[in-house]
Amino acid sequence: MPDKFDVIVVGAGPAGISCAYHLAKSGVNVILIERGEYPGSKNVMGGVLYRKMMDDIIPGFYKEAPLERPIVEQRFMMLDKESALTFGYKGLEWAEEPYNNFTVLRAKFDQWFASKAEAEGALLINETVVLECIVEDGRVIGVRTDRPDGEIYADVVVLADGVNSLLAKQLGFHKEFKPNEVALATMEILKLDKAIIEDRFNLEPNQGCTIEIFGDATKGILGTGFLYTNKDTLSIGVGTLLSGLIKHKIKPYELLEYVKNHPMIKPYIKGSEPQEYLAHLIPEGGYHSMPKIVGNGVIVVGDAAQLVNAIHREGSNMAMTSGILAAETILLAKMTGDYSENMLDHYRMKLMDSFVGKDLKKYKDATHHFDKFPQYFEKYIPLMNQAASQMFTVDGSSKKEKQNKIWKDIGSAGEKMKIARDLVRAWRVMK
Amino acid sequence: MLHVVACIKQVPDTKVAKLNPKTNTIDRASAPAILNPYDTHAVEEAVRLKKRYGGTVTVLTMGPPPAVKAIRRCVEIGADEGYMISDRAFAGADTLATSYALTKALHKISQIRPIDLIICGKMTIDGDTGQVGPGIARRLDIPPLTSVNKVVEIDKEGGSAVVHRKLEDGYEVVKSTLPCLLTVEKEINEVPYSPMPNLIKAARYQPTIWAVSDLEDVDRTQLGLKGSPTIVGSVWAPPKPQGGEILQGPVNSQVDQLMDILLQKKELFAVKGGAS
Amino acid sequence: MNIAEYSGVWVFIEVKDGKIVPVSLELLGAGKRLAEKRGVELSGILVGYGVKPLANTAFEYGADAVYVYDDPIFKLYRTETYMRAIIECTNRHKPEIILYGATSTGKDLASAAATDLATGLTADTTILDIDADTGLLQASRPAFGGNIMATILCKKHRPQMATVRPKIMKAMNPIPGRKGEIIEEKISIREEDVRTKVLEIVKSATKQVRIDEADIIVAGGKGLGDAKGFGLIHDFAETIGATVGASRDAVEAGWIEHHHQVGQTGVTVTPKIYFAIGISGAIQHLVGMQNSGLIIAINKDPDAPIFNSCHYGIVGDAFEIVPMLIEQFKRVLTAEEVKNA
């Protein structure tokens, strides 16, 4: 007789682990299946973990979880070929409990988080790929894995299998992503001495800094780069919409090499040694691309449900919240013994009601907007750099003269109008 | 019905392990703990024998609490029972003290169910010695058969085992009385992808854990660091790539220089076909 | 245990097919150096059947005395019988050091004997030294998969024992006619009391090793140009008894199967020697081989990143350099076989 569980969770990322953790803690018989060697082994994340959502799940988690550094400074860099316009915020209130957010290495963090779920009684099975959902009479009743005797059954299957959710696709919940709905991110983890990191980024011991990089990091393609400080490594990466890569015929790792060699970035990573290279998709279609996320006996959470805020690079927090909401819904369903789509739809409603739904709605046009109007990245960032350069170069001319020159450089009156329009438009999608 | 005991150890995966240059020790955090690769084959062979002759497969390890994970991996492969001896008193054991402690545990296991055969890995990838298996056999006064790459037959009634022992240039067929102890080569079998029910069983499995006080007739002076005649005097890092020395001069002379460097390792080349 | 009672350096003399195996001669050389530094005798311990005449070879290679166990019971190696000889002889004559070749026989024997003698045994030693005053043996060996070197000491027990890797120590130049003392030993073991029997010995060619188990890997990349060019990699590997590896680009070009691919999406390897030929050294490739013992790069681009991650590099055309290496190796390796014969 094949094993029967209350719940099968597919994928041990933040979404799946949160869900399994909450269920196990409530006494539900839950099995968590992960294809990697261990949770986190295949996962890529530049590495900002937002404290709030995790703290809701395991209060005070930061006292024992393997975190890299609490972030006390967030910088933004607008890159042109040989210049950078940088601004940021540093707040020492973030250096203390309860902190704001942290850099993490997923390979360590996910493993720890999953061990917590195990301690609550969730059964974690690694190195096992779920091939498909077993569907009977329009109801998902279990999954088939790639193991011999690999079928297992459950009342509910939670799909937390990440961005490319083949399982949700197989159920017909969504179609193949279009290249402008997913970003491809490539990143490297670079080994660098702890003291050098702190020195270079102007940090006290064990404090961290993040730099988000715009503009020439992506050779003008819509996307961003990032450089984060970990304990004794740096995470550096770039993510761009797949459509942009295709259009510009650039290979993702070429872009990463380009960033690493950019004269504004190179000094930060000098002397470091590549330790790991990772590539991963990020769903960026946002609200418009959200697939169907509940069915009879099945719930989709996290990246698999396309829950990512592309603008603020948030994903793991949304994944966690969705995992918890799914678990709460399942607990409800368990009380009634009803696992129909109707019942499980509570999850969707709760999700839309939460910050996840609200943020996704708020930014619903952002990615599309920037994708449709490449001038933001191709043109305005260089312009801003030129302007800044003009303004800050001391050459004897007055500031008024400089402003006039900048204004002239921008171009014709028509051009100026266009910029004004674009800025208003950008403001609208972001506000 | 055979009762086969496999001795297994959890080790840092030395393939990915990194050296801490300050302390010259393995940075444990950099190296995931795995079941010693040779031991996976030891367990698999035990499981195969169980399938062939019927019986029980027990695994035994000495190690710190996280080594439970290694036992679970053995259950995935098909082991029925797992025992672990874990105690501060075992810490710092060299191969002599290790075989002593394991032997005490084996005595206790054999009181629960008499043992017909013990299987160890050829060696561990952290200690790299291959000495623990023969050490156990001597202490139990049973024949050790090392470098086994095939088990031809186990005849419990007749009290004998026939195996192939790998030699540098072939193998020998050896017959031994039972019980005996085998140490196995990787090539003895392929460990298949474990079936789902085994995985579920393994994830739930809690091995029996014994402290020194649970074992009988233990001479504490023979345990751990105290019971270890060898000590590690010093450790150092072998030379690492320094960002390569580029050989200079005309091509002919570069090739000659390279040959000089390579021939310092001549022993590797002489054995045609690779490893011994 | 009274350590002072123990004196002299011993070498276990392993015999195969009626001849002393090379590592035992190497160990006589190494043992001689230790014995001289310590001012003690070097002895051999020779076990087998019809082996007594081989003691003369041991003398020529430096032994001052040889303990001989010559008995039909020792015709074929068995742990049980050989071990008894070692243990009895050791207990009777009390050497301070015994060295064994790290062969399958030597390791098997030493492990069993060390247990009964309740003494320390260092495995797979590659460097030997001794403190002349205390007689403390410093046996150094690679550990943790070659990630570190460790010096192992055995302070309070005697004899100090070590198995030593073949082909590392240097044998002495033999002195023909050099003489020493033969000490014949007797042992009473009845065949019917021995629990193991060797039924048959089968000689065979060793089969192809798996890439992650190989001691030497010759890996080729896109720089070989085409499938035919990649043949050079096979030729070289064949000549030196290595296993073939490849970069992903070479695999994707269809020159070789995927299970030869080294790197992030291939296999991680840690051979003792890794040749990277016509491989640029992309990070995805490096992560799969950077822990190799000795990395040799051959690439015609002096700026190829592989040169930052190798021990030795040759800047040049693989099609010129590799054939020269093949030639040289052919010469050296055949000369070696002639010498061994």
Ligand SMILES: Cc1cc2nc3c(=O)[nH]c(=O)nc-3n(C[C@H](O)[C@H](O)[C@H](O)COP(=O)(O)OP(=O)(O)OC[C@H]3O[C@@H](n4cnc5c(N)ncnc54)[C@H](O)[C@@H]3O)c2cc1C
């Ligand atoms: C470069 C990069 C930087 C990012 N930076 C941030 C950041 O700074 N902060 C932030 O909050 N978010 C960030 N994100 C987004 C964040 O990583 C994701 O939103 C988050 O990981 C989603 O969690 P998840 O659990 O839904 O999916 P995942 O983390 O992708 O987990 C899915 C799991 O399912 C497993 N799986 C998939 N298919 C199967 C199958 N068939 N059978 C079994 N197992 C399967 C996978 O192995 C994986 O472990 C970043 C993403 C990338 C790529």
Ligand SMILES: Cc1cc2nc3c(=O)[nH]c(=O)nc-3n(C[C@H](O)[C@H](O)[C@H](O)COP(=O)(O)OP(=O)(O)OC[C@H]3O[C@@H](n4cnc5c(N)ncnc54)[C@H](O)[C@@H]3O)c2cc1C
């Ligand atoms: C996600 C991902 C995973 C990857 N995984 C792997 C992996 O597992 N393994 C892997 O190898 N790659 C992997 N790659 C690919 C990797 O990035 C490189 O593209 C690849 O390693 C390059 O192979 P190469 O060195 O053979 O080819 P090239 O980079 O084309 O290098 C060929 C080299 O040969 C030299 N050369 C040319 N002619 C000669 C001659 N006559 N004599 C001597 N030298 C000559 C050239 O100077 C050049 O340096 C991966 C890439 C990605 C994005």
Ligand SMILES: Nc1ncnc2c1ncn2[C@@H]1O[C@H](COP(=O)(O)O)[C@@H](O)[C@H]1O
């Ligand atoms: N701590 C241990 N617990 C159980 N078995 C062990 C332990 N250490 C070594 N062994 C067994 O002895 C074999 C040889 O180990 P080693 O002598 O350390 O190379 C291993 O493959 C195991 O089968």
